[in-house]
Amino acid sequence: MVKIKDAERAMKILEILEKNMEIKKEEFTALASEDPFEILIATILSQNTNDRNSLAAFNELKRRIGINPDSLSKAEEDDIADAIRIAGLYRTKARAIKEIAREVEEKYRGDFRKVLSLENPRDELLKLPKVGEKTADVVLLFSSRMETFPIDTHVRRVAGRLGLSSGSYEEMRRDLMSLFKGKCLEAHLLLIQLGRRYCRARKPLCSTCPVRSLCPTGMKGSP
Numbered sequence: 001m002v003k004i005k006d007a008e009r010a011m012k013i014l015e016i017l018e019k020n021m022e023i024k025k026e027e028f029t030a031l032a033s034e035d036p037f038e039i040l041i042a043t044i045l046s047q048n049t050n051d052r053n054s055l056a057a058f059n060e061l062k063r064r065i066g067i068n069p070d071s072l073s074k075a076e077e078d079d080i081a082d083a084i085r086i087a088g089l090y091r092t093k094a095r096a097i098k099e100i101a102r103e104v105e106e107k108y109r110g111d112f113r114k115v116l117s118l119e120n121p122r123d124e125l126l127k128l129p130k131v132g133e134k135t136a137d138v139v140l141l142f143s144s145r146m147e148t149f150p151i152d153t154h155v156r157r158v159a160g161r162l163g164l165s166s167g168s169y170e171e172m173r174r175d176l177m178s179l180f181k182g183k184c185l186e187a188h189l190l191l192i193q194l195g196r197r198y199c200r201a202r203k204p205l206c207s208t209c210p211v212r213s214l215c216p217t218g219m220k221g222s223p
Contacts (some may be wrong), residue, residue: 006179010164013162017193021194037068038062045156065079069104092130100201125140135203137149141188151169155176158191159191162216204218
């Protein structure tokens, strides 16, 4: 259970990050579009690769084929794979993208927004190929601002070092949703930025970290 003092500290951390760090929209592929289907495809392309390559693959796929259920369901799998080659695991991703597009066409008549209007959209998203918990949560948070908290490697590391949460994906997701209630999107993006700039996996920059005074790990020295 999240304690009141933990929630207060979490919101103080968020307040400091909002004052000291700027979120650059172009750094997050999934934020480049307001279309939930494009966000889903962008998130799948981002799996197991860096932002630069996933964005390049996204743009190339959009240029060659188009990123909508109709065009992708009709495209040859090899053509999709060739367009997204730079993203890595391109054959697996191409197969998943085509299967998802075909399912959206058949089940929702090509309107992916219908998924988000369901009573349990997260459960429905998790039924799609190549869509795991993090991908589903990214789509829900970025496209419809639903209260959820995607857990990637940066968020897991930073939340653990800050003493905000630990445990399984679902345990951490629920903890952070409670701690940052109403501010999940901002908190998610800022924790990622904190992990990239200061709270790195190796050689974290604890001495210059803006939230060091609220971090039990940082106050004890670099992990």
